[in-house]
Amino acid sequence: MFRRQRGATLVELMVAMTLGLLVVAGATQIFVDMRQTFSQASAISARQAEAGFVAQQLLRDVRTAEAIEIDGGALTLTLNGDQGAAYCGAPQTSLELTYRLAEAGGGGALEVRPDCSADASVVMNGLEAFTPTWTESGERHGVSLALTLAETAQLPQRTLSFSITSRQLALRQAVNAEE
Template structure:
């Protein structure tokens, strides 16, 4: 009596192995694609967070430019006699050296010694002194800082120390009024004729991904000045 052979032939086994390899390759490709997507999204999130941090910080400080206490006239009793000149040019952008200089009221008690301190009774007298100063019982102290931001070697530096990296481009333009007494912005320029014409500041930052996973992204913020510059 003859018995029919049972089982798989060589051809069936080879086909099964091929199908298995195709399935495994597909699963691996899905994992690789998911990982690449995660890495790209993470790189993009890092760029956005860096841009948000520096632009928010600078915008907050720009809003406080020109805030030198509760009186318009401040006597300059600083050690170098440099407060008055800094007060007049309290915001400057040098496109040649890519430096943004701000003379601003200390935002949120940043710590450390301020560049100047304005002591004022908010009635008749205000005096600027160098560094920190202790007010009397009838005075209020206003810490003032001179901050110098610079774009160099794909970094934003503050006082020479890098605070944000992977920056491809950084630009500053000012919204200006026609006269020192107008409040409406009539144009934008990087070189205003006078500081007292500035009504707003637009900061633009182009970030790049060091790993090359995502394209460059541009971020911009427009900040109005709260205090009139003289």
């Protein structure tokens, strides 16, 4: 009459295997998506940190500059010689730094070249443009800088713009205006 069934039928096994395969495929897709998101977030974080470092270095140098010259895409700053130790290994009577974009493999590199050295130091790689201009007021104590970050496989092209005023030059101009 009725026989007791032992185990699962072939159809039940196939359904169970298909469901298990769908669960594993979904989990794998979630893992791959999370890994890509993490990789992109890490790339953005690294790029922001590098851009922040460059901005701080430019801010410090422009704010303390005793003279500023803009020649095409080059920004030349004349600094107090005490800052020469950071770039030249010893204090100088005066220090001239030139920031400019140099071509490098796969993009441009922002370089800084102190007048005490024939070698330039790379400040940041992966730039398409470095654009120094005088601020909108036209005063020769403030500069506007634009750093155009190159597009990568993970990140879009971005331009960071900021304006900086040389404290030394602004103060000197204010004192001269009062006289």
